[in-house]
Amino acid sequence: MNDEFASAAMMRVLIQGLKELRLPPLTEVSRTQSNQATVDLDLKLALVQHALKHGGVDCLIHLGRGVHQHENEPTHRAIVGAKDPIELVVRWQRLERYIHSRHRLRIEAQGEGRMEITHNGITAGISPTLYESLVVFGVIASLLQAQGVGNLEIYTNDLKVFPVAPRDALMTLPAIDPLRSWRLTWVASAKSLTRVSTVNLTNNYFVGSDWPQWQRQLASRILERLIDVPTVSDAASHLNVSKRTLQRDLKQRGMSFSELVGDCRSRVAAMHLMESSLPLAEIGFLCGYSDQSHFTRDFGKRVGITPEKYRAAFGLDQYSGGGSNLNRSQPA
Template identity: 40%
Template sequence: MKPPARQAPTTDFASAAMVRVLAQGMRELGLNPDAAMPRAADQRATVSIDEKRLLVRSAIEQGGWGCLALLGRGLHGYAQEPTHIALASARDARDLFNRWARLEQYIHSRHRIDLLSLADGGARIAHRARAGLPPPLLAEGLVVLGVLVAFLEAVGATQLTAWVGDVPVYPAPDPHALARLAQQGSPVEWRMAWAPASAWRETPPMAAAPPPHLEPPQTWPVHAQQCFSTLSKDLMAPLTLPALAEAQGEAPRSLQRNLSRAGLSYTHVLSEARCRSASWWLLKSPAPIAEVGFVSGYADQPHFTRDFRTRVGLTPLRFRTEFAATA
């Protein structure tokens, strides 16, 4: 069975962090990704979908269809990358799937996961294309499924198994059945199973993105600073206003009034936390600028650039150029 032919060039993008994970996964399986690795992938937040497909094609040529869902294990070598931190700090399976969907939205991916059902011991997921676009290739689905499995392991899930249709793909894939499935066309549904949450492995707390030492504005009253610090703990999935009020030990209306007295609001505090998070990553890390926006909780890169420039007076690129060398 031949690997899928390369598609015509597109302007769609894939996560460069995911591509780096796949390359590392290939190395761990004894495969060589170097000839197919996108140029400067370690310095970019996105790569073209054709660049990702070239790497996946190389993996099939070297390791067969069965290797694809195992490539996600390469993410464990990138535990300190911003995107890994943002995803692996998920509280549970639902939170992880929501964070992944935000990543797809942020990079304007042509493919999206659709959570069909979720129970304590597993999930059913459809892997779809955006409206008007062709469905994802089987190979593309397998690598995404493998990365999600690896992230579930990172947040503590145990006894993980996964299928595409009725074909097992993790941890013991059936390469011959996958090759036949590729000839028939990619099924849209995945199944995943894991041990109940009570049996999940205890994992060391991930350093949330942004880092926990992010300082609130010192001119704010103590109450507002506390709100800032609480929201900053996880900007990928920040507490809602009611949840923040509960964490502060007050009613939502009371929290709103207290912030209003200082000329602030929940939205203002959250935006300030995101801006300061982005500033930290821009000055203290080599992470690509688009990735900085993602881990700081922005909806997409234009939103990041627009909000940062409004608050700081400089674009993220100009801010890093002017100040990173002296930080």
């Protein structure tokens, strides 16, 4: 078994993609059903080879269309909820870091309606194959389409591979090329970019609170962007005040900006722990923690017990009859 990992959410998308392309199912599919945010990398590699065998190299970039059947998954909503295509890729990069992916996207250049990206290994000697990169950019393409961009095109070097991937031309490319680059171009769509609704999170957050309106607006802004929290300067600009004024007002209420961010993260994490069966690692990613240990450490400091123990004590499984627990108290 490989000791490296892939995102279980991405695997579910790719497995759905096989169905969308009417390719035979992967027999190892049951291995993705465990309550984990990651699966061992061998399963992802097996799926790529399976699709390559039954659908050809040109099908790989279309496996990502399975994204459209997973719109309600929290990871999908979190990534598609980015304000623009550049931020969407940045959120994807965060997911790669969180699951310790051995391959990472890197934005080399960007501009209005374009991005230049490389896809490389984090250490020498583990460059992704052309096939792996096609799968990744296929998922990125579907996420961008779900976000609302139009006329998306993807090139590897000078060869267009999306929306139509030419099989004969792809077969002439080297399987591994560490200098290979990818170019994405698009135009703004009339469709509004998808944003993650935070109405319920916000309402639940402020229950019983005596916070003034400006602090509620600040917390709402943070709740909208837990994965990529705005800087103090950005938050101050959003409130039309100076950075110094914002910091002073928070200090007068016995709080700093970083403490408010931590409070928002722990409360939303607690809601997921109580209300869902999402794996702990996925909850940590959705709430913007840098990694699993950061989630466990910070949540335990603020709430008094680890995320695992919190779920065991207050999660849905502890209550008969199911239903919503949104009225149960959140961590202080």
